[in-house]
Amino acid sequence: MTIAPSGTRKALIQNVTHLLGTKRFLPIFVTQFLGAFNDNLFRTAMILLVIYGIYRSEEQEAMFSAVAGGLFILPFFLLSALAGQLADATDKARIVRWVKTAEIGIMLFGAAGLLLLNVPLMLVALAAMGIHSTFFGPIKYAILPQHLRSDEVLGGTGLVEAGTYIAILGGTILGGLLVVQDAGGRYHAEYAAVGVLVVAVLGKIAGQFVPAAPPSTEDSGTINDPDLPRPGMDWHIVRASLGLVRATMHVPRLFVAIMAISFFWAMGAVLAAQFPPLVKNVLGGDQSVATLFLAIFSVGVASGSLVINRLLGGEVSARFAPISALLMGVSVFALYLLSAAWSPFPELVGTRQFLAEPTGWPVVASLFFVALFGGMFVVPLYAFLTTTVPKSETARTVAANNIVNAGAMVGATVLQYLLLKVGVSVEQTLLLVVAGTLVSAFLGKKLHRACLAAGHP
Known part of the structure; x- marks a missing residue:
């Protein structure tokens, strides 16, 4: 199984250059780009504002970061x-317009929270953005086969993924820059409040141009158990979730792929939650250093996706997953050792002074390699998940993956919260991630063996 056989790579390159000029692709690309950008703009501004401008307790800051991550993830699970x-059952373009309209209302709450320094308002907006992302997530994968030709789908998917990483990076950096400190030492986020509203409105405008994408009539029993009922809409959250996961996870290759992806995101949830408190309370950096950490992580994951695509030569394969997970674990352990040995500054310092320290660049390098090897691990698994299912079942498969991913992330967040409550330090929670990489390496090896047994590379 290959993403891009050698005879078609030139065509895929052409696809990448021309799709951005088509009405079939550009509106959904811009819409998802702005959604990811706004998610990260708001979350970064909120977390930095709360940690640097509102709370004054290391325990409170670590708890807030963990709770915020859990609130955003919980809707994916539910x-x-x-x-x-x-x-799968409704015109996807109509859903896009619904969620983009909702985003404007959500960001009104978010902007009010940023302006008033009101933590409950910000958390309500964050949870609502999690709901927004939950309903938009399956669409960006499932809509492409309907709007693009079969030889364009993979090129379009690559553009969407690349755009998402760029949006995450841009939103993270801008969110950090728009949280400013005045002469009196107080932190403000007025510009961030305006920014999230402007981006939400732009996303709504872009969503209006997404072409109609009615339900697919293709039906295949290759994933879902033919003995299981397949009704229209089941509004019972628990029953629908259990049925969807059961109907997808009974396929061995999908089960292992989803479990491997879930462990990755569980570790990612722990890391992302601890970056700001780790920077402030352990490394002594200000919000610019925290922004640098988040940006480096985004760049690292994007770089990992490019590296692994080059190593695999276009094949969808898990053969590098075990070594990637193990190297990620080594990098996290190096970050832990550097953090544990760090001598904090007497006051918070900016990026220049932080990097001037002898161990400043090693800390950044270890973080970059954590993300690099993480990207190398997870990107092929997503490609495997989305290219081995029928078009009519892509959205449900992605949704089942999201449920399990969210459950793993919520579980990791709860465990992290409990560890912090019993006195485990922020830097020591990194050891939880190290342990998780060992499980991920095992699952990656198991998936690779399953692929080989099925005749895939």
Whole structure:
């Protein structure tokens, strides 16, 4: 199985250059780009504002970061089944317009929270953005086969993924820059409040141009158990979620792929939650250093996706997954050792002074390699998940993956919260990630063996 056989690589390159000029692709690309950008703009501004401008307790800051991550993730766990059913049963362009309209209302709450320094308002907006992303997530994968020719789908998918990483990076950097400190030492986020509203409106405008994408009539029993009922919409959240996961996870290759992806995102949830408190309370950096960490992580994951695509030569394969997970673990352990040995500054310092320290660049390098090897691990697994299912079942498969991913991330967040409550330090929670990479390496090896047994590379 290959993403791009050698005879078609030139065509895929042409696809990448021309799709951005087509009405079939550009609106959904811009819409998803702006959604990912706004997610990260708001979350970064909120977390930095709360940690640097509101709370004054290391324990409070670590707890807030963990709770914020959990609130954003929880809707994926609860509502992904409904999102997958809607995406397969309703015009996807109509859903895009619904969620983009909702985003404007959500960001009104978010902007108010940023302006008033009101933590509950910000958390309400964050949870609502999690719901927004839950319903939009399956669409960006499932809509492409309907709007693009079969020889364009992979090129379009690559553009969407690349655009998402760029949006994450841009939103993270801008979110950090728009949280400013005045002469009196107080932190403000007025510009960020305006920014999230402007981006939400632009996303709504872009969503209006997405072409109609009615439900697919293709039907295949290759994934879902033919003995299981396949009704229209099941609005019972628990029953729908359990049914969707059961109907997808009974396929061995999908089960292992989803479990491997879930462990990756569980580790990612722990890392992302601890970056700001780790920077402030352990490394002594200000919000610019925290922004640098988040940006480096995004760049690292994007770089990992490019590296692994080059190594695999276009094949969808898990053969590099075990070594990638192990190298990620080594990098996280190096970050832990550097953090544990760090001598904090007497006051918070900016990026220049942080990097001037002898161990400043090694800390950044270890973080980059954590993300690099993480990207090398997870990107082929997503490609495997989305290219081995029928078009009519892509949204449901992605939704099932999102449910399990979210469950793993919520579980990791709860465990992290409990560890912090019993006195485990912020830097020591990195050891939880190290342990998780060992499980991920095992699952990656198991998936590779399953692929070989099925005749795939």
